[in-house]
Amino acid sequence: MAGKGAKQLTFDQVPLEAASPYAAEDADITLRLHQALWPKLESEPSLARLYSELEVPLLTVLSKIERTGVVVDSAMLEQQSRELAVTMHDLEQQAYEIAGRTFNLGSPKQIGHIFFEELELPVISKTPKGAPSTAESVLQELADQGHDLPALILQHRGLSKLKSTYTDKLPLMVDRDSGRVHTSYHQAVAATGRLSSSDPNLQNIPVRSEEGRRIRQAFIPAPGYRMVAADYSQIELRIMAHLSGDEGLLRAFAEGVDVHRATAAEVFGATSPDEVTSDQRRSAKAINFGLIYGMSAFGLAKQLGIGRGDAQSYVDLYFERYPGVQAFMDSTRLEAHEKGYVETVFGRRLYLPEINSRNGMRRAAAERTAINAPMQGTASDIIKRAMLAVSSWIEKEQPPLRMMMQVHDELVFEVREEQLEVCSAKIRELMEGAAELKVPLVVDVGVGDNWDEAH
DNA sequence: AACGGCTCGC
DNA sequence: CTGCGAGCCGTTC
Numbered sequence: 001m002a003g004k005g006a007k008q009l010t011f012d013q014v015p016l017e018a019a020s021p022y023a024a025e026d027a028d029i030t031l032r033l034h035q036a037l038w039p040k041l042e043s044e045p046s047l048a049r050l051y052s053e054l055e056v057p058l059l060t061v062l063s064k065i066e067r068t069g070v071v072v073d074s075a076m077l078e079q080q081s082r083e084l085a086v087t088m089h090d091l092e093q094q095a096y097e098i099a100g101r102t103f104n105l106g107s108p109k110q111i112g113h114i115f116f117e118e119l120e121l122p123v124i125s126k127t128p129k130g131a132p133s134t135a136e137s138v139l140q141e142l143a144d145q146g147h148d149l150p151a152l153i154l155q156h157r158g159l160s161k162l163k164s165t166y167t168d169k170l171p172l173m174v175d176r177d178s179g180r181v182h183t184s185y186h187q188a189v190a191a192t193g194r195l196s197s198s199d200p201n202l203q204n205i206p207v208r209s210e211e212g213r214r215i216r217q218a219f220i221p222a223p224g225y226r227m228v229a230a231d232y233s234q235i236e237l238r239i240m241a242h243l244s245g246d247e248g249l250l251r252a253f254a255e256g257v258d259v260h261r262a263t264a265a266e267v268f269g270a271t272s273p274d275e276v277t278s279d280q281r282r283s284a285k286a287i288n289f290g291l292i293y294g295m296s297a298f299g300l301a302k303q304l305g306i307g308r309g310d311a312q313s314y315v316d317l318y319f320e321r322y323p324g325v326q327a328f329m330d331s332t333r334l335e336a337h338e339k340g341y342v343e344t345v346f347g348r349r350l351y352l353p354e355i356n357s358r359n360g361m362r363r364a365a366a367e368r369t370a371i372n373a374p375m376q377g378t379a380s381d382i383i384k385r386a387m388l389a390v391s392s393w394i395e396k397e398q399p400p401l402r403m404m405m406q407v408h409d410e411l412v413f414e415v416r417e418e419q420l421e422v423c424s425a426k427i428r429e430l431m432e433g434a435a436e437l438k439v440p441l442v443v444d445v446g447v448g449d450n451w452d453e454a455h
Numbered sequence: 456a457a458c459g460g461c462t463c464g465c
Numbered sequence: 466c467t468g469c470g471a472g473c474c475g476t477t478c
Binding site for chain 1: 459460461462463464465
C-alpha cells in the first residue's frame with residue numbers, strides 16, 4: 001500500500017498490485033526483477049521453475065489477497081484496550097508497593113536495577129551484551145522461587161504487548177474505503193522462502209493465551225460468510241520423515257497416529273502409546289521441535305528444565321530409534337559444508353556463507369540453519385503451490401469465497417454459508433494434494449464466526 | 456534514527 | 466548453546 005509514514009520499505013517489500021493505480025510502476029518493478037534475477041536462475045532448472053512457475057504466478061495471488069483484506073471488529077478491540085489499561089494500572093500499583101517506589105514497568109533496565117541491585121534477586125542469565133536478563137523465562141523462574149514482583153511484571157508485560165501491538169494498533173489500520181485491514185506480504189525477505197507479513201503483520205496474531213485469543217475473535221467474516229481456517233498438520237515433521245526416509249517416522253505418519261505420542265513411546269520405552277504420560281508426550285514434542293530447529297542437548301535441557309546428561313540420553317535414544325533422522329542430519333551438514341548451500345524438496349536454495357567460518361559460534365549457527373531450512377523451506381514451497389491451486393480453482397469455478405490470509409502453514413478464507421461444506425472439502429483436497437511426499441499431507445479445516453472459533 | 460531487549464506467531 | 470520473521474518500547478546518539 002502506498003503512503004506509508006516514516007518507515008522505509010526495502011526494495012523487496014515494495015508491494016506489487018496488478019490492476020491498481022500503480023500498474024505501470026508495478027510492471028516496471030517486475031521488469032527490473034526479471035533483469036536482475038533471471039541471469040542467476042536460468043542455468044539451474046529447479047530455480048528457474050520455482051521462479052517462473054511458483055513465485056511469479058504467486059505475485060498476482062498475493063496481490064489479490066492484500067486487496068481483499070479481512071474484517072476486524074474495531075469496537076471489540078477498543079473495548080479490550082480499555083480493559084487491559086485498567087488491569088495494567090492495577091498491576092503497576094501493586095508493583096510500586098512491593099518495590100517501595102515507582103518505576104517504569106516497561107523498562108528492562110529499570111527492572112534489572114530494582115531486581116539485582118535493590119532486591120538482590122539472583123541473576124539467572126545474561127543478555128548477549130552482558131546485562132542481567134529480565135526475559136520471560138528469567139521472570140518465570142524468579143516467580144517460581146516465590147518472588148511476587150517478577151510475577152507481576154510477567155503479567156504486565158504480556159498485557160502490555162497485547163495492548164500496544166494489537167488492540168491499540170489494529171483499529172488504526174482499518175482502511176477507510178474497504179472497512180478492512182490490508183496486510184502486505186513479502187516474497188523475498190525470509191531466507192527460507194517463507195512469506196513475511198507487515199503493516200500490519202497478520203502472521204503473529206496471538207493464539208496461545210486466553211487473552212490473546214480474544215484478539216482473534218475480532219477477526220470476523222463479512223455478513224453472510226463464515227470464517228474457514230485450513231492448516232497443515234505437523235507439516236515440518238512430515239517433511240523430515242520424507243527427507244530422512246526414516247522407517248519409524250514414515251510408519252507413524254502412514255498409520256496416522258499422534259506422532260509426539262509415538263515418539264514418546266519409542267524414546268521412553270513404553271510398551272504401548274496408551275501408556276505414555278502427558279509429561280512424556282510434552283518432552284517428546286520438545287524433542288521433535290528441537291530436531292527441526294537443529295537444537296543441541298544443551299538447548300533441550302534448558303527447554304525441558306532437566307539435566308544436560310538426561311537431555312543427551314534422550315537425544316541418543318531418539319537417534320537410536322530413528323536412525324534415518326540421524327543420517328539425514330549428518331548428510332545435510334555434510335552437503336552444506338561441501339556445496340555451501342542446502343535445498344528444499346523443490347530445489348530452492350539457501351546459501352550459508354558462514355558454514356565454514358573459523359568462528360565456532362557462527363559455524364554452529366549456520367549448521368542449525370542448514371538443518372532447519374530444508375524443512376521450513378519445503379513447507380513454504382508446498383503452501384505456495386496450494387495457494388496457486390486454490391487460486392486457479394477460484395478463477396475457474398468462481399466459488400463464493402475469498403482467500404484472506406496465509407500464516408505459514410495455514411490459509412484463512414471467508415466462505416458463504418450456503419457453500420460451506422463443498423468449499424471446505426475442496427480447499428482440503430487442494431491443500432493435501434499440493435505435493436506428493438512419502439507421507440500423506442493432512443489438513444485440518446475449521447469453521448467459525450471468527451478466526452478463533454475456526455480453529 | 457539505530458539499536459537492544461523483549462514477545463507475538465509458525 | 467533451537468530455526469524464520471515483525472514490531473513494540475526504552476535507551477542512546
